Amino acid sequence: MSNTTCACSATPDKIVYSFGGGTADGNGTMKNLLGGKGANLAEMARIGLPVPPGFTITTEVCTYYYAHGRTYPCTLDNDIKAGIAKMEEIVGNKFGDTKAMPLLVSVRSGARESMPGMMDTILNLGLNDETVVAMADATQNPRFAWDCYRRFIQMYGDVVLGVQKLPGEDHEPFETVIENLKHERYGKDILDSDMTAEDSQELVKRFKALVAERTGHEFPVCPWEQLQGAIGAVFGSWNNDRANVYRQKYGIPSEWGTAVNVQAMVFGNTGDESGSGVAFTRNPASGENVFYGEFLMNAQGEDVVAGVRTPDPVAELANVMPAAHATLSEIRQTLEQHFHDMQDFEFTIQDRKVWMLQTRNGKRTGVAAFRIACEMVEEGLIDWQTAVKRIPADQVDQLLTPIFSGNAIKEAKQIAHGLPAGPGAASGRVYLNAERCVEAADRGEKVLLVRLETSPEDLRGMIAAEGILTARGGVSSHAALVARQMGKVCVCGADALNIDYAARTITVNGETVKEGDYLSIDGTTGLVYLGKVDTAPSEIIQVLIDKTLAPEQSRAYQNFAKLMDWCSQATRMSVRTNADSPSQAEAAIAFGATGIGLCRTEHMFFEGDRIDFVRQMILATKKVDRVAAINKLLPFQKSDFKGIFKALKGLPATVRLLDPPLHEFLPQTKEQQRDLAEKFELRVEDIMRRVSELHEFNPMLGHRGCRLGIAYPEITEMQARAIIEAAIEVTEEEGFEVVPEIMVPLVAFKKELDIQKAVIDKVAAQVFEEKGKTIKYLVGTMIEIPRAAVTADQIAETAEFFSFGTNDLTQTGLGMSRDDSGAFLPKYQDLEIVKTNVFASIDQEGVGKLMEIAVELGRKTRPDIKLGICGEHGGDPASVKFCNKLGLTYVSCSPYRVPTARLAAAQAALEQA
Known part of the structure; x- marks a missing residue:
């Protein structure tokens, strides 16, 4: 290849792997090097499936290509020629032959993770004005030969030469040419398969003219030059827009690169005894164990996926070509027995002979994933640990x-x-x-x-x-x-x-x-x-929450319950929930939560008339009035906590003391302030003045969290009393032990926690004396400020548990506002400054390092310290696995994300083991 370079020290020893003829240089375990497509082609060849021969240029060449200014290793030319020579030996045809049937090839991408349709493909490569005549003579089928040629020019012109729509054009330019010719000759649209050899010959002529007009260059006629252009286009497509978007969505690193697969063409468009299709070994939507897919007769594979014709269900192939259907049915069984997973494969039938063009683990819905995993365990194809590891945790939501x-x-x-x-x-x-x-x-x-x-x-x-x-x-x-x-x-x-x-x-x-x-x-x-x-x-x-469907009536529930039971067997780290009401707690427990990791008490302040008492407390000018107002909330808070403790039936609950700044509880519009003044019989000017006093330029870093409790200890006193009294009363009434975990938010200094813990302990002692009964309770803090993380050894002298508030730890650690980052965060993801949305998945290298420091320092002071996470990251599978790696005791997430977190936690434990 002409654009090679000689940085030989950077070139891997082997960069081209051949397959076909019943042998292969690589195998199915080499996806990182050969990409998923190349590894599985090699594996199918090794197990004797009918695979057209070819070779794979490794992902390391792609990495080299981008690292060296889009040039190739100096050995690649000779390696490609050797690969083509092996294909020629197996097939019996020569690349570029003008005297006999020429060897034509496809050039396809193949990343280690499947990225369907995101990168480029070229078929029928090797045709020119001379080889097409040789092909027509050798096959005695000129319609087929010229059909392949016009397809090749169209695909190569689009993918490699960049012939695309101009501004104002509604249709792809090659498709416009095809449509015009059909109307000129037939007065209507006809199927491509109904076009004659003469039609395709005319299309070749017009396509070439289009290429020359749009690019300023003639269409390349040398097969080796065509091959070089196609390989470069496939490597280049690794960084096209759609591939970049796909990688961002699914977290595929750009440094992985793609392999390039060059494979001998087999043809589904030779006539009515040929065809192409895409099939699944099971139904990817429902998971049902049936042969599922589509096919077209007299068509190439691109026709099936592009939708130029309506395919037929693969079951119909049993009527059209029974022998081919039987062969594919056997291959279906072989694939599942060998790969132990549902497969998505492409096939071509050329003159009644079946050829396999690729196989990969099939994409499936969440419902299908659960069913397939469970049934494969029952069938003995996989064990339950594999079933747990196989299902993407984020599919549980479906x-x-x-x-x-x-x-x-x-x-x-x-x-x-x-x-x-x-x-x-x-x-x-x-x-x-x-x-x-x-x-x-x-x-x-x-x-x-x-x-x-x-x-x-x-x-x-x-x-x-x-x-x-x-x-x-x-x-x-x-x-x-x-x-x-x-x-x-x-x-x-x-x-x-x-x-x-x-x-x-x-x-x-x-x-x-x-x-x-x-x-x-x-x-x-x-x-x-x-x-x-x-x-x-x-x-x-319907089964777990609404109770409107019996478990035995739902296959989806039965599979779900089975997987969740396996998760319980595997998991080291437990999963709690973020819940502020008994109904939320009950829903989470139904999903398998082991307690509450975050109860936000401020959410309780908005029920009924409670907001009025909060506002009276905020507007009070004397402490005695402030205490009187806040104590009106005591019976409501205690009732709330009793309901939650009863719903938990002895499971632990972490209750966070008041966190948001006080201004959030006051009305902000003049109309609302006038209404409040009338209701409280106050002057509207006094309310407006108080709103102004509480205004903060950066509320997230302002007067909130433990700072409120230090400035107004009566708030902490009321909440501590409500928690302790509720725990004692539920313990007595229900007969199970309640051990509340009282969490002080926004601690940055050990002394802040010391002051707040002293208030809590004082109130607890008073309640114990009044009730004549004691209970165990814990006092801990949220780690949500960098200073708390790096001084965790000091804070752990007082704190009996840490809970990472990763929402605010991300904001304070990165200096990014969650609510304002939308202006730049998408661009940061595009540029891969950050690989994922840091507010959806933990920034493991930065925020994660702060967590790691806090874990190490906290355990150094208090080896048995309880460690959890209660930010929304607790429901993100990647974050859950990171927390397992850190050795946290639990993760906590919203009730409906509990199954996702449970599956991720089980997967993390199995992977670690």
């Missing part, structure tokens, strides 16, 4: 979320697209504030809460709503966090929405939606639809 009915979604009108923040589907009448949302829900309406963004004061509306839609915020915004905790459907950051609170309308893309009109949102895709779209709950929810 089993739990409601979905739009298939027929209804076809008729729905999409009007906006946001971030999928809380999976599932929901329809409801739109309300733009929490109060009206609650009122409508109380009337029996299904409602959606739609806001520019949400705040804790919207909690009641969020609880009442079927789903939450915001114009601002990301996947870790308040709306998203609370929605996931409550199992609510949520779409955030749908910035096309123009919300007018005064007019009570939403305008979007020419549509006006009034309050009370229906919208529908899909929290799995982020799509927003006009009107009402019917939904249905998942079977898992």
